[in-house]
Amino acid sequence: xxxxxxxxxxxxxxxxxxxxxxxxxxxxxxxxxxxxxxxxxxxxxxxxxxxxxxxxxxxxxxxxxxxxxxxxxxxxxxxxxxxxxxxxxxxxxxxxxxxxxxxxxxxxxxxxxxxxxxxxxxxxxxxxxxxxxxxxxxxxxxxxxxxxxxxxxxxxxxxxxxxxxxxxxxxxxxxxxxxxxxxxxxxxxxxxxxxxxxxxxxxxxxxxxxxxxxxxxxxxxxxxxxxxxxxxxxxxxxxx
Numbered sequence: 001x002x003x004x005x006x007x008x009x010x011x012x013x014x015x016x017x018x019x020x021x022x023x024x025x026x027x028x029x030x031x032x033x034x035x036x037x038x039x040x041x042x043x044x045x046x047x048x049x050x051x052x053x054x055x056x057x058x059x060x061x062x063x064x065x066x067x068x069x070x071x072x073x074x075x076x077x078x079x080x081x082x083x084x085x086x087x088x089x090x091x092x093x094x095x096x097x098x099x100x101x102x103x104x105x106x107x108x109x110x111x112x113x114x115x116x117x118x119x120x121x122x123x124x125x126x127x128x129x130x131x132x133x134x135x136x137x138x139x140x141x142x143x144x145x146x147x148x149x150x151x152x153x154x155x156x157x158x159x160x161x162x163x164x165x166x167x168x169x170x171x172x173x174x175x176x177x178x179x180x181x182x183x184x185x186x187x188x189x190x191x192x193x194x195x196x197x198x199x200x201x202x203x204x205x206x207x208x209x210x211x212x213x214x215x216x217x218x219x220x221x222x223x224x225x226x227x228x229x230x231x232x233x234x235x236x237x238x239x240x
Contacts (some may be wrong), residue, residue, distance in 0.1 A: 043119025111169035130204035
């Protein structure tokens with residue numbers, strides 16, 4: 001779709017071991033993508049979120065910073081894996097395909113691409129990342145522990161970053177102004193990161209139990225992908 005996709009594929013082969021590794025990969029993707037590539041604007045926002053997490057982990061801003069750091073790595077790895085799968089000519093999860101297949105649609109605003117990526121990453125990937133983190137750390141996704149408190153402590157940070165990013169993202173993909181009135185304001189207003197992250201935590205709990213029966217776990221992830229794909233398509237409705 002873009003002449004540098006082979007370079008993106010090489011970057012997406014990365015297997016991060018730390019938040020620093022994640023940031024290096026995100027920076028490489030941002031540097032490679034041109035402004036008229038919708039992927040750039042999800043990646044741009046995701047990089048800023050990751051930087052905020054790294055800063056809080058570095059200053060011991062969490063009860064269990066190692067758990068949050070592991071989650072960050074597991075989470076980012078799913079994004080890189082989806083991108084690698086797509087660029088290799090294979091079928092990525094449908095919720096990611098929606099974004100990847102629309103990267104060059106100039107009638108879509110940058111913030112729509114950003115929210116479409118966030119939708120795929122939180123509603124589909126995050127439950128799986130939480131489960132993987134719990135497996136590595138010997139924990140469970142309950143609502144009573146320090147890990148959940150650390151997890152929800154990030155909600156305000158995410159909300160603030162998305163609000164601050166609107167100045168850069170509330171334009172069409174090439175950077176020209178949006179019409180004064182469109183459906184986009186309602187789309188943005190309906191998006192609630194905190195609610196999506198809470199649902200992801202609950203779904204992680206379900207997935208933990210379903211992992212005992214792999215066919216049910218696969219079916220559950222297919223269901224999440226289907227629902228998330230529908231939301232993604234709605235988020236990318238072109239601005240007139």
